[in-house]
Amino acid sequence: MRRARSWLPGLLLVSPSIVAIGVFVYGMLGWNFRLAMTDQHDEVSEGEFVGLKNFVDLWDVPRWHVSVDHAVMFTVVFVLGALLLGWFLAFLMEKGIRGEGTFRAVYLFPMAVSFVATGIVWRWLMNSGTGERAVGLNRLFDVIGLPQWQWFRDPDWGMAAMAIPAIWQMSGYVMALFLAGFRGVPEELREAARVDGCTEWGVYRHVVLPLLRPVTLSALIILGHISLKVFDLIVAVSGKQIVTDVPAVFMWVAVFDAHDPAKGATIASYIVLSVAVFVIPYLVWSVRKERRS
């Protein structure tokens, strides 16, 4: 009885969210996977269990390869770009420049904008018109004599251009993470290194960076999972065109245009799995670390 009194109130407090998450996250995930393993290729039919057939068949669809390639290119450019830029901004801030608070706010502001608003502005900035038809960035490049680009409409490198607005939006957030990380490095460690004859660069290379590894990992996970399920940015910039197709857009088309629920669910499952590949090792790692400490 006494023991119940210690755990019962806590359980009661969290149980609504446990039930809600159980139904709306895990229940729906399970329902999605079940649907992905049926042959319900229109809204009317019942759908028989077909195992992993849809998961295998999807690789015969040319568009799937296109959207996966795009997602990979977008992820690599976006994650690396945001990490490097965020790190660089934090590095500059950490030097204790004047008006640091203002700069920090300015760099963080894009986070407050939704991806849709970002996308609509960047659609104009990255307009592919050239010469006298140029607007946005191409106009600027024209004036200062830089080559004009096709941006996101480029068949080969379009997705790299698509990552630019995402980098613009998220690098301030990465900066905040790194800045907190930098500040968490005890000044004594740096001074010890300097006393030992380390250059300023060497201090960063051998003392600060290794201590930032957990922050870098967190940033990587957060950016990686945003990137793999990116949808709103792409739709706002380019709509549902093949030239910028990604799995999430393909899923939307499969469900609402092609009216093929099983195919949509299969694509959704692959998106969840690809994010899980990122997140689960991270969770395991952090749980282990907590136990150790």
Added chain:
Amino acid sequence: MAGVLGLAACGGSGGGGGQAAQSSAATGGGKQQVEVFSWWTGPGEADGLQAMKKIFEERNPNYTFFDAAVAGGSGDKAKALLQSKLQADTPPDTFQGHAGAELQGYIKAGDLEDLTFLYDELKLKDVFPAQLVDQISVQGKIYSVPVNIHRSNVLWFNPKVLKEAGVAAAPTTIEEFVADLEKVKAKGKIPLSVGSEWTVTHLLENVLLGTLGTDAYNALFKPGADWNSPQVAKALENFKTILSYAGDPQDDWQPAAKQVADGQAAFTIMGDWAYGYFHNPPEGGLGKKSKEDFDWAPAPGTGGTYLWLSDSFTLPKGAKNRDGAIAWLKVAASKEGQDAFNPKKGSIPARKDADQSLYTDYLADALKDWSSDKLAGSIQHGVSVSQPWLAAINEAVGLFIAGKDVAALQKALAVAAQANAQ
């Protein structure tokens, strides 16, 4: 009270009409609401809808019109919302859909009532062209009432650019068209402007019709049709040739049309909704002079054929206010309703007995052709192919734009036809 509700609902219909519709079940003061679901929120089309609403409320003092319009061109967002409403068995009283095969999914799912009784009661088979009735019938049944007719196969051009390039008249065959494109290219202008990927599918349906001819084109959508034939291969080669003269793709059809209006490009192939954009005064349009700043002709090789599409209204099963919906359909089908709606929307009535004096300039041409031309159904705009089939075609065209592989395109189109023709 109901009047206030209705007014508030209309005011908010631009953005969040969908949510507002959820709370529309209220009936008050003896008046019943009729929830009409459409994607007509833009300039012109929203005015046309208001004009029909006025007639509806005059004729039916017991009903109030509830505008559940969802913004977004060609109804992408509206259709997604509609899908969830239908699956939850809470349909609007009547909803807009492109007449023809686009409705097949709803019919198969048992969402729509057969409207043959209404056609018989109003003798609609006598006032709509026989070919139209034939092309929207599904196994002898008709599920929607067409309000307007748009034309897909229109070649828009800039007469000044053509003159400069030494092109005397609009091309009438594909071969002439390619020769003219070449002449424009030599002058350094964009020969053909295109928009986002769907406008390229729109171009494809025009090249298919222009190459194959009306009968062979219409036969493509019958079960067992042969998309692997050498004729289709020829059409796709033409498509590739024509596409090689296209300028950089624009955001949508409007910027592509604007290139023609501004004299940067010579031609664009787009439906006749482009007329309003060219002609209407600024804000809604470009304020250009017809025949002088822009001109039109049937798309090359399609003279004498009306590649049509139509917005229509349906009667969903389980509509809360079935009688009200039928009253709305009667207005939508009437001469009075169609003549109120169409001049504002920039389209022509589906009825043959329209008041010709209301339709001027381009619309007068269109009305004349509608009564005499052969009919063929649009692909991109839902007449000839169902939604899954169209999604497969758009996918094939999108991949073609990147790869320019005619054989792969033909194979993908053939597979799509085999999987979806019925």
